[in-house]
Amino acid sequence: MSNSIDNFYKNQSVIYKYVLYILSIALIVYFFPKGGKFKYEFQKGKPWQYESLNSPLDFSIKKTPEEVEKERAELEAKKVPYYTADGDIAQEVIASFEEAFYESEKFQFLNDREKQNLSEKGLLILQGLYEYGIVPSQISETGLKLVKQNKALELTNSQVPTVAEAENKIAIETAAVPTNEHQQALSDLLRSVIKPNVSYDKELTENALADELSKISLTRGEVREGELVITTGEVVEGDKLKKLNSLKSEYESELWSGNNSYFILFGYTVLVALVLMMLFLFLKNYRPEIFADNNKVTFIFTNVLLMVFVTTLVVKTNENYLYVVPLCILPLILKNFFDARLGLFVHVLTILLLGFVVPNSFEYIFLQIIAGIITILTVSELYKRANLFISVGQITLIYIVGYFAFHIIHEGNLNNIEWITFGIFLLNGMITLFAQPLIYLYEKIFGLVSDVSLLELSDTNSKLLKELSDKAPGTFHHSLQVANLAEAAANQIGANAMLVRVGALYHDIGKMENPTYFTENQITNINPHDDIPPKESAKIIIDHVIKGIEIARKNNIPDRVIDFLRTHHGTSVVYYFYKKQEELGGEVNKEDFAYPGPPPFSKETAILMMADAVEAASKSLKSPNSQIIDDFVERIVKSQMDAEQFLNADITLKEIEAVKKVLKQKLINIYHLRVEYPK
Template sequence: MQEIIGKIRNILSLKLFTSLIFIALALLIYGVLYSNVKPETYDIELFSVAQKNIYSPKTVIDEQKTNMERDKAADDVGNVYEFKKEVGQNRIALISSIFDFIDDVKQDAQKSMKSPDPSDEAGQSSEMSLQDQLQSLKSKLTKNATEDITKYIPDSVFLALLQANTQDLSRVKSVVINQIGSVMGQKIKEEDVQSLRQVLEQRIKSLSFSEEIKNAAIELGKYAIVPNDLYSPDLTEERKQQARDSIEPEKIFQGELLAEKNQTIDKEVYRKLKLLGLLKSNPTIKPLVGLAIFVFVMIGTLYIHFFHLNIPEERKQNFLILISLILLSSLLIMKIIDLMEELDIEDLAYIFPAAMGPMLIRILLNERIAMIVAILIAACGSIIFHGSVDGTVDVEIALYILFSGLSGILFLSNQKHRLNILQAGIFVSFVNVLLLFFLVLMGDGQFSRMEYIYYILFAFASGISSAVLTIGFLPFFEAGFGILSTMKLIELSNPNHPLLKKILTEAPGTYHHSVMVANLADAACEAIGCNGLLARVGCYYHDIGKTRRPFFFIENQMNMDNPHDRLSPDASKDIIIAHATDGGNMLRKYKIPKEIIDIAEQHHGTTLLKFFYHKAKESKGKVEESDFRYPGPKPQTKEAAVISIADSVEAAVRSKTHPTPEEIKKVVHSIVQDRLQDGQFNECDITLKELEVVKRTLCETLNGIFHSRIEYPDMKRQKVKEA
């Protein structure tokens, strides 16, 4: 797998390759889900005969029928009238004003009779004639008036009232106003005006007035009677809208029989089929557009997460391809189960191994990505397993898949052994059973005992199959993508591994040294937040190259002479330096993960073999320093940098007989400073602050290893002394 990916990378740029991965993943997901959202269509024409029963695949609102019903309800609402009490008050005020003006004109006439006109030479009074009074009254009535009363009331009315005495005028005013108030106090529509005017006329005719005054009062009363229950466009429209809103939307329900077999497709049925997008001549594309949006959101979520990952682009691509394969594998299993539902086995979807994908991602990558994958798988499952659920997604199966996947991640969060995968599967099975009973009991459905047994079997099968598939797929993904998972590290740390047995039997001193360095490096790496387990396992294998010539390394020289005493500095240098490159080659031969190989080749960086360098200078005089340096590369990761320090520190402290804490601290500080000044940490991202933490942790660990012990007295002397 890695070779294929590498060849593609050589052809395409990194960014283009990443983009192609996202595009390919989007197209594959869309293709897998397409059949689950594509509506079934029928080749049917108007007035043709249905070849089979046609049911509605979903619930939709029938807008056309709904609007027809609402318009009908609005049409049934009649005109709305509003009783305006102020109309009657205004008419009374108007008639009262007429009488007031008549009284004013009569008073003016009386004043003109008492005061003679100075311009009249005869000294006679200038009495106002009846016509003058009429004109004065009409002038007052039309002045600043919104309604020209004189056009509707004949002059005879005004003349009769002008001629009436004050007592009769006061009485007729009171009568007319009372009658108008009585009539206008009730609701009057346009069609009621004439009849009410006649009622008022009959009432006034029965009064004891002269005919002229009665006629005048009747005319004024009729004029005052107008409609006060008026048509209101706003209220009418409001009532119509209320009637429209009271009509519930007409729906075509999922599962509703639209046409029976051999039934003629009339206009109404044809309209419903068209509305639902069931006609091949007029298919709906809304579900397909919705699916495209869903896939876009899925890919966008992955893209944003990978965009913020602070790792090399090549590793991002490997992770992305790995996630894509696991996600597509889960979808493929879903599709197979979905097709098996045609066997009339209800709720077979619950057998889906929902925890497989999240557990694989958790083991191979990390919890965060595993949770994202669990959410995406649950979302896809809600579409694939929607079955007969109203709408396009099944929320129940989505919850089941989501919590099943999350429970698998939760149980594996702190587990480092392959056996824990099976334990996690059992744990997931129990969670699945609880989830299924929650969904069943919440639905308050009626199920037989056999159906409950099926549910329990499906739930357990889902959890166990998740564990089995995870165990089965794990080696494939580890080998195919070169991913060094926690499980793989645990396997590599097994003392029965051929290479570790080789070190133990052929170079026991190196094996002991490696174990001691592993303890130091593990503690230091954990202290600065990097992978302590990787450092420990890397230490086990970092000196594997010494097994080619074990006795040329001092830790393996027990009761024997040092063979370097008989060799030239150049020969000794070549043997010592070779153990790093030999170790890398041996690890590659055994297909050990790249991270372990890098530690074996980088743990000495490009440091100088000072002893043989100075020995060569003493014998030769002029020597190239570069010839006595390790080939490197320098440590590229924090783990390799910590191991390089721990390796030198362990050897230096072990060479001392009874090292004190002060001596240990001095040795550790000296070695770290020497590495810094030599530029050995220039190519990794370890900080000075982290180096201080590493120094302190190494000192604490070494003090625990080399602490002073109590010297027990000789037992024979103690017995003699006691005797």
Template sequence: MNSFFSKVQQYYYEILKILVFIIAIGLVSWLSPKDSIFKYEFQIGSPWKHNDLFAPFDFAILKTKDQIAQEKEKVLQGFQPFFNYDNNIANENLKVLESNFVTLWHSDLKSGRKRTKDSLKCLKFTKELYSEVENKGIIRTDDIIEGKPSDYRIKLIKDNLATNAKLGDFYTIKGALEYVQSQIRKANRADSSIVLGAISHALVQNVFYDKSKSETAQQELINHISPAFGMMQKGEMIISKGELVTPKKNQILLSLKKMYETEYGSSNHKYYVLLGITLLITLLFLLEYLFLRFYKFEFFNELKYINLILLTQVALVALAFYIFKEFPEYVYAIPFVILPIILIAFIDHGTAIVVYLITVMLIGFFAPNSFEFFYTQFAAGLVAVFSIGKWDHRIQIARTSLLTFLTYLIVYISMLYSREGNLNSFSLDFIKLTAANSVLLFLAFPIVFFYEKLFGLVTKLTLLELSNTNNTLLRELSVKAPGTFQHSLQVSNLAAEALYEIDGDTLLARTGALYHDIGKMNNPTYFIENLSSGFNPHDELSYEESARIIIAHVLDGIEMARKAKVPEQVIDFIRTHHGTRMVEYFYRLEKKKNPGLEIDSSEFRYHGPIPFSKETAVVMMADSVEAASRSISNPNEQKINDLVENIVNALIEDNQFANANITFKEITKVKKVLKKKLLNINHVRIAYPD
């Protein structure tokens, strides 16, 4: 048991990586469509590429969406919406009418225009006219009947009986008032203003649209529409090899596909389908795992890179599967190309291409018209990878977006010509979708920023911003410690040139070198490059105190960088540029001062760590030789050659590169570059005549 746990502990990191891949496989398998996959691909106007196809079972030939829509329209053309007649409203409003009448009558009575004996006759006439109008029905013109002719037929529900009626059978409020006015004129009454006033304030709508009944009736009519227009019997030939796929044949094939994917097959059959899907997904992720392990070990060795890759893949696959299921017509609006763009920002082009290929294969297996989908997306992805370059300028994403759109367009037109020999089927919808797709690539900016924070990674764009010498920390360094700033610039240039020769990350090294000595700002005058007078503050300190101040610039630099939120990848150069070396100058002086005593070397040694990457190792070399080269009097090729050889060999002997992935062959190339650059920097100047 102890042996087992010790093995687990030993391979913990490897087990963790495998576990992350297993989780990704599980998620993609769970998210994937569980229906049987229809294995045939076909396009209208193209020859049937497969063997003769016979119906494997009885199935209905489904109508197209357009056919269903036309039938719905036809069925609903003669539909009569339901309206309810409310008897209670007219009866209740009679009281309002009487109240209005009394008020108006008394008003006229006071003015001396009416006699009391006329009131009963007038009220009777008013009530009869009002009842006549309300009994006929008052309807409101709204969205349901807006613009409909007077002979438009409806169903009127009155006293629980439904009868046919026409819009012209009812009044609107305006029409009712006009009728009342005409009847008053015919009667030639002296009290017409009272009658009109009483009725106009009492008229209300009493015929109402019944939305619930109408929609239920509409749905019943729609439900009676048959989704099919024919049947295929088991064993009946559907299409023969080489036969053109006509619209009718296409609909039969689509009907078979739908039946096959949604209804056909026992539960055991579906379990086998799920097993097959899981195995295919596992195989693709296994290929990705092996590629990263054997060809991209520098990234595979870091769990955060694996998490970044798999998180982006699973998120994109989940989005694709959701769109396939809910909105299949919007497949080409999904910005699949954003995957390699994001990976290039953090990793490299090779990894981006392989991971994108595997992702498109994963998604393409479930996509409609798999081959067309895969070919289109892979072509667009390759163009995006090559056009984005190193992605060290923001404008590159705009160029990539445009080229991706053009690639989609060219592939689409090529496919149409290859299938049909013309552009009769050219769809503007495809252009709109791919245009939206290309615009969505700009989402790479916020996603990359989010990933930088989530995974603690750094991109070239961030490094470019950090390497700007107007950056706050670098500006402060140039003011407080100008000598150190100039030294950092030289180290930055030397390291970048050397790493260019050995295919290292030049931008990361250049940025790291600019920041490697920022800790000297705390005590700038204790470092010789910043001394501008003959006074040396070390003269007043013990050698141990001097060494302590020199060593402290590493920890001070780390603290400053973290306070300024400099990424850890850049801080690595601060903490490793001296490794675990000795402060030789003060150590030797201490030994010379106390020849008979044993000196505690730890007081004169940097705390490390030693460089653990190609870039940090090269910056250590560049820093050491650049600083030492300043002490050479009358520099020449031999002196510089000896200086570089001695310093770099001493670093190797001191095991400072034991953890760095740099070879002796690469170190030799680095030394060659350093010698050449230092010779150029320290060249003998021509003496100009007076």
């Protein structure tokens, strides 16, 4: 039982990776849109490269979204507004007229017959005006439908007058009255009582339009099973393109039915598993230090899952905004935390995953890979704010140029170009600028360190470096010199110069505990090592590594920087005290005088080891010249190589030679050596 528990704890890192692998596969497949995949790839304007295609099923030819939208626009332009007439208002007007007529003093001198004739004349005029009704103001449309007594009558504007038009009609109609005085009186009375009784019915109009729009057919014609759709070599355009798009849509919808859905899910699972397996194999074979760190592996997979989730969400919601997703944030962030090769590899694998679900997959994959390459090639030194803006501008330009080229290929001209797409690319670039706060967020969540954080750590006015300067000024000065040497060497071979510089500044902070035991801090001729045994002296010297790590952890120094503290002496021996112990006689255990290690495991840590040893030992040079410095650097680095300190570091012999050349030149500059001219 205990053996099983021990094995579990020993293998928990591997078990975690298996769980992460399976969980990632499940999530990605879950994110994918549900549906089959048409087995033919085709593009507008390109020849059909497969065998002649006969329809495997009956399907309707779907109209394009543009055609449907055009029909909708035509219906909306031709819509006839609905108006309703209020019969009660007409009755009120007539009643008001009769009451006002018989009460008016202007008609009191008429006999009964004349009154009746004049009253009937007024009523006839009103009945004519209210046959369909009166509207308050001019109707902009050429016609309308008037709902009266539950019937919809199609009328022209002239049949339904406005108040002003009704008053004109009254003036014309009353002109037939014999007496001018009575004409004006009747006209004034009629105009005073008329009211509009016809009003616009918005709800009825919209319902009628919606009913018409719902009748729009989304298809145009049908293709029967076995009917020829397209032949080999035919250009995919016009009706052929419509048929292929309709067949693709119908085929994929029918494919995702019954037991087929389980087979499709299985297929997706296998493909996603292969892609993620490639990522694991890459990390294991080429980035073993990252593969061994579950935190970093989780960080990489989290970013891949995030990009897949956001992209598939956009595809499901509105695929027109697909390029809003800032996919180039992925290589940008990974390069910032790791390296360019890993960033590009993960970016390409993520695009391959998304190629299963995005429309126009070839175009999408091409544009995203090119944009990713540009990201890797242009983004550097993110702690310089201008660099990110310049890189994002170049990425956006690549998207725009690429889309422009694809449009010309597909359309053969600049017609129908969708200018809104350029706006989408600009929005993509603006969102990509969010990489800076995202990097900060990742640093806090995953405990990683970026160049921006390294820049902050390189400030010599920081609390820890000020403390080092106060307690061990000699060590502080030594660290500055090592930082300058290491940074120059890193720039020469393309290593992370900022990381090396920060590592050099902090590599000896453990000497703050016992500063006087280190020669650079001894300001008198008194050496405390003279009063203690060599073995104890060696332990004090060696312990500065362990104490430095403890101090760094207390001050929340990132692990990437602490690696320099652990490795800057590797597993080398404190040779001076080792030889001194040998001179005293007796058996000497070499391990008691060796640093705990580990030896350097990266270019940056290897550079620091060389720069540290060269700078420290250079203080012993009495009368240095070019030849002495050359031999001195060669001897120091050779001794480190003989001690196998660089076996685990990914640094080549050519790069070591380049580092030595930089160190020699820098030492010559430090000692102000000049070429001796012949007399």
